Amino acid sequence: MSENRDYYEVLGVDRDADARTIKRAFLKKARTVHPDVSDDPEAEAKFKELNEAYSVLSDEQKRANYDRYGTADGPGGSGYVDINDIFGGMGMDDLFSSFFGGGAGGGARSRRERRRGRDMAISLSVTLEEAALGCKKTISYDRLAPCEDCNGTGRAEGAQEKQCSRCHGTGYVTTVQRSFLGQVQSSSPCPDCHGEGTVIDHPCETCDGQGRTPSHEKIDIDIPAGVSTGRQLRVSGFGEAGLRGEPSGDLIVNVRVADHERFKRNGDDLYLVSDISIAQAALGCEIEVEGIMPDEVVKVTVPAGAQYGDTVSVNNYGMPRIGGGGSRGRLIVQLRVVVPTNLSNKQRELLRAFADEMGDDVASGKKSVTDRIKSALDDILD
Incomplete structure (x- = not known):
């Protein structure tokens, strides 16, 4: 805390305030300056300052030292105590759950959201020609798929899903801890139903009531024309299966386009090197180069006086633009003037x-x- 701030000033109490007044002042200010409830960019610093002031003034010996020496530990001491120690080892999430109706993390997610299967990711490599044309690729991978024996329900034939008697369907159990502030409640997933809120009286033996089993999958993926390295293709419902029939996650395909021996790619443009003679460079000419598409021949006009390293671009002969209505990038031809070595x-x-x-x-x-x-x-x- 800044040496210019007084602990009593921080809490907003008089120097003769009793323990009850100090406690009430701390709780009142904590509700407004905690970083999870305040938009003030300095909220974190202010709360640390408040914490430090209360940790000293709430302790009789430290308060006496502070009043006499200006520090909680006497001459030269720092006087700082972690607020978790003050509250009997309880974390700030539990403390502010009692203040604001939820922990610092903003509260637990709904069970349905938690039960949805995880998304999965897989890498897929394609050639530049495949990326230009678009293609269909078959990929294989392992995942947790819906159990075939129970159709993903997790229940054996005739079994029923009942409300968990321990958590009464909430998915959470509440524990109460005592501190000098009084009783503080905290919640954790129910150990009987693992946070689901329900239990199955006769679970499926194949999946042990989970509704999903390991499976090796093969699926076809449509690769759009113009795809580039780093693009993600999402296949809905082919990720990890959810618990007991809940929705499956998605499969995310990370595409990598392999390097090409002739073409270099930059966005939707393709670069190509082509040789021309001294005469062609000096007089100008028209040359033909192979494009990226099958049997594609591109005519390139070389201007008279072309120099080694000059480039000539031809529109609409590069890579297809995704969502571009059939348009393509440029083909950029770099000229390499070749000097003959065996002259007649x-x-x-x-x-x-x-x-x-x-x-x-x-x-x-x-x-x-x-x-x-x-x-x-x-x-x-x-």
Whole structure:
């Protein structure tokens, strides 16, 4: 607590207040400053301050030390005591359940919500082609499925489900603890019905009254065209079965699209590298590349003067857009200008002539005798 705050000021009581007045002041303030009931962003700090003040002033010896030395433990002491110790070991959930009608967690969920089966998750890998086209995949997994012998009820033939006599159908039992504040009630799931509120007089032997048994499942999953890594597909009712016929949870399929040897993906766009010659780059051309769809041929117009690494995009040849009404992303082609390594004599002469025209310095064109003989033969053959 801040050294500038006085414990009596925190509780709002006079220095001669008796124990009853201090207790009532604490309870009154606690109802308003506890973090679970106050919207004040400083509620937690204020409640800790209130807790500290009460832990000192409610103890006769610590209060005497505080009045004399300004600290609960005498000179140099801190005086702080955990509020759970003050209340006889009871947690704050139990204490504020008696204050506000529920614990700090906001109260228990309904039994029906608790009895619903758990959701399950499974990973599924598809190729980029499968993701582009959409496909149907068969997956297998293990789960708790409704018991076939009792149809998920958990009851043997002729058995009945009756109200639990211990908790009287509430699913909870209440215990009472005593503290200097008086009696404080706390609730916990009933040990006889495990929080269900009902018991079965003759449970199914196959599932031991649970209404579900281990099962190996195989189901078909529809993969939508355009699916991407990280997308979750939810299959309703194929998760873990609920207790005694309660609804099953869902199966959540986490999709992963495998890398492709030719295409790279970014969102709905596809990237592809294509080789072109020096002449094609300089003069411009039209090339054809294979698309992601079966037998798809994409015509790409390369502008004159294209440089190594330049890109050309073609609309509507990328991945399908989910919910896009049939539209697709772009195919982006990165150009890779390939320099020839095995030139014929005629090609070499043409390049030298081009270099001379451009004023470029190139290697000497002088030929050896062997080169001249080979050149003459090439000219004859040409």
